[in-house]
Amino acid sequence: MQNTPSRRNFLKQSSAAAAGIAVAGSVARTAHAAGSDEIKVVLIGCGGRGNGATDNIMNTKGNxxxxxxxxAFQNKADYTVSSLGKKHKEKVxxxxxxxFVGLDAYKNAIDVDCDLVVIATPPGFKPQQFEYAVNKGKHIFMEKPVASDAPGVRRVLAAVEESKKKDLMVGIGLQRRHEPRYIETIKRIxxxxIGDVIAQRVYWNGGGIWYRNRNADQTEMAFQTNNWYHFNWLSGDQICEQHIHNLDVGCWVKDAYPVECNGMGGREQREGGDPTKSQIFDHTFCEYTFADGTKMFSQGRHVKGAWNNVSEFAHGSKGTANPSGSIEGxxxxxxxxxSPGGHQQEQHDLIEALMRGEIYNEGEYGAKSTFTAILGREACYSAKVIKWDDLLEKGRDLAPGIDSYTIDSDVPPSARPDEEGRYPIPTPGSYNPFA
Known part of the structure; x- marks a missing residue:
């Protein structure tokens, strides 16, 4: 957790570090506080968060x-250029x-003369895209989660080490870490x-998410890529895609990551329980254990008509904290x-740091918080106690050969439908997280 200081402390540390190194990248070498140097941005992934993150970047003081x-799809790429162009005009x-269009289009975009790459694709595609951007020496903002399986996390962690050697900016979309209310509360913890942190409770319970019906002319790969949330190799399930925020806060509070997890979960309402539409769970419960024996209890749910709650709580020997801004005891x-909204604040922080020629790197905690979610998912899918080290080393590859996928490729075996169109759904008790 050495890469997770508060924003205030980071600015002090990065200012000192920047004075002693030659910072890579045209922006970091030449930019100054007046902000007159142009920052050329490319966007990989033109969905909701891609458009949102780029809009937030346009709202900063940077040039x-x-x-x-x-x-992957022409209509989404065209819409992004049109909608952002209407709003921001000369900035587009x-x-x-x-x-550029296609599953390999990220290479063409990254190869353009640019300074900052925004990666906001489905998590399953992010490891190779991040790796490519690092190899090309680009500064990066990547949305969470950064992968959907253990091999993807290992790939991201290796690329993070390369990004540090090249002094590249790496921002990760775990925006609570940029919100003053969280920063100040967790500093106090x-x-x-609240004394010694004994246990934590974290929640992301909501009513559900979107579903996009199949078009008659779609390939299976196109359908799954367009409907990515509902396939494990693409989204990592709800615990990765959304609940990661709360799990990340819990690890931030502990200044550590869990060593093992056990869990349970299943499907009750997800698309009416129809296995021809989706393969992810709609509820999970995890008991994470840290090295000191303390616990973090996690609920993730998409069930209509149930109790909704998105929050975190830390219980200590002297009191209880809500990391979003209060302490009792x-x-x-x-x-x-x-405390401005985190999505906008994280881009203010990133662009202002680039303008000052300062570098920070959130890649390591982005990868490890992603893996915390993957650990929980595999524990829930298998209903077994899974150890962090074992899963990181030997966890299953959900999308073998993903670098060569095209929109016409076969989908990976982990998401291949049977003759009746039913997708494989993990069965607790028989699912093997190491297969």
Whole structure:
């Protein structure tokens, strides 16, 4: 967790570090506080978070310009250029030949003359895209989660080490780490405000998510890529795609990652329980164990008509904290300052750091928090106790050969439908997380 200081402490540390190194990349070498240097941005993945993150970048004080986009689908790429162009006008300069389409289109976009690559594709595709951007020496903002399986996490961690050697900026979309209310509360927890942290509870319980019906002319790969949330190799399931935020806060509070997990889960309402539409669970419960024996209890759910809650709680020997801004017990306290939305604040922080020629790297905790979610998912799928080290080393590959996939390729065996169109659904008790 050495790469997870508060934003305030990071600025102090990175200022000192920047004075002693030659920072890579044209922006970091030449940018200055006046912000007159242009930051050329490319977007990989033109869905909701891709559009949102790029819009947030356009709202910063930086002299930013979108110069290329890439997506699996033409209509999504075209929509992004059109909608962002209407809103931000001169900040969008994407020529028609800089709109790239296909599962390998990310290479063309990254190869464009650019400074910052925004990666907001389905998690299963991110490891190779991140690796490629690092190899090309680009600064990167990548949405969470950063992978969907253990081999993907290992690949990201290796690329993170390369990005550090090249002094590349790596921002990860775990935006709570940029919100003052979380930063200040967790600093107080670390300073002993609730004593020793004994246990934590984290929740992402909601009513559900979108589903996109199949088109008659779609290949199976196109259907799954367009409907990516519902396939494990692409999304990593709800615990990875959404609940990662709360799990990340719990690990931040502990300044550590769990060593093992056991869990349970299943499907009750997901698309009416229809196995021809989706393969992910709609509820999970995890008991994470840290090296010191303390626990983090996790609920993730998509069930209509049930109790909704998205929150985190830390219980200590001297009190209880809600990391989003309050403490009860021996040292009661409530955050009273301004705390802007994290999605916008993380881009303010990233662009302002680039303008100052400072580098920070969130890649390691992005990968490890992603793996915390994967560990929980595999524990729930198998209904077994899974150890962190074992799964990271030997966890199953959900999409073998993913680098060569095209929109016409066969989908991986982990998501291949049977003769009746039913997708494989993990069965607790028989599912093997190491197969």
């Amino acid at each position: 930013v310009k979108l110069v290329a986009v890439a997506d 300069a994407v020529d028609p030949d800089k709109i 670390h300073d002993g405000a 021996a040292n009661p306290w409530k955050f009273s300052g301004k």
